[in-house]
Amino acid sequence: MNFSKLNQFILDINSSSISEKRKETLNLLSHYIKNKINTNQDINLNFICTHNSRRSHLSQIWAQTMAAHFDVNNVYCYSGGTEATAMFPIVGDTLKKQGFYLDKLSNEKNPVYAIKYSNNNHPIICFSKKFDADFNPSSHFAAIMTCSHADENCPIIIGAEQRIPIRYDDPKTFDDSPLQLEKYKERSIQIATEMKYVFSNIK
DSSP states (O other): OOOHHHHHHHHHOOGGGSOHHHHHHHHHHHHHHHHHHHTTOOEEEEEEESSSSSHHHHHHHHHHHHHHHTTOOSEEEEEEESSOOOOOHHHHHHHHHTTOEEEEOOOSSSOOEEEESSSSSOOEEEOOOBTTSTTSOSSSEEEEEOSHHHHHHOSOOTTEEEEEEOOOOOGGGGTTSTTHHHHHHHHHHHHHHHHHHHHHTOO
16 A cells, blocks of 8 residues: 555644644643653543544544654554444545545444554554443543533543543534535644644654
């Protein structure tokens, strides 16, 4: 597999577009990761949104990809929702256009995808699940809340060491509109940019 398109996409991302106020929030995640590294612990990140269908998957995928890009080891990224639905197909289409390889491993209503971002790293396994599903860590993780609804309606995330609100606007708002593809691309770029900022500040 050739990941030159994805690698170039990452190199072209300019994190200087992030506001200082937004950086304050993102720095909370950077500090969490640094503290784990300094104490020789695994870094478990669970990105949580209501339906685990769009923003949480994009965040999981870009965080894992940026960790590898910046050689930050022992990072394990997950995603979950307050309910399980399915990863929205446009998310996969958007990622393929940006250079990822997707392998659909099952065809039920909630398909399982293996998402490759390099030839030598394990693929990211993506499917919709509740944030406390057995697939996800039950302790020693950071809960990153990617939408306001999940953040406001989950007062307690059991097992989370830290809760970090990194909220994104929902591209679902533009589903079935002429702007749909552009808005999914826009949201993916925003998340990629912010995860690049987070992991570029680790070392």
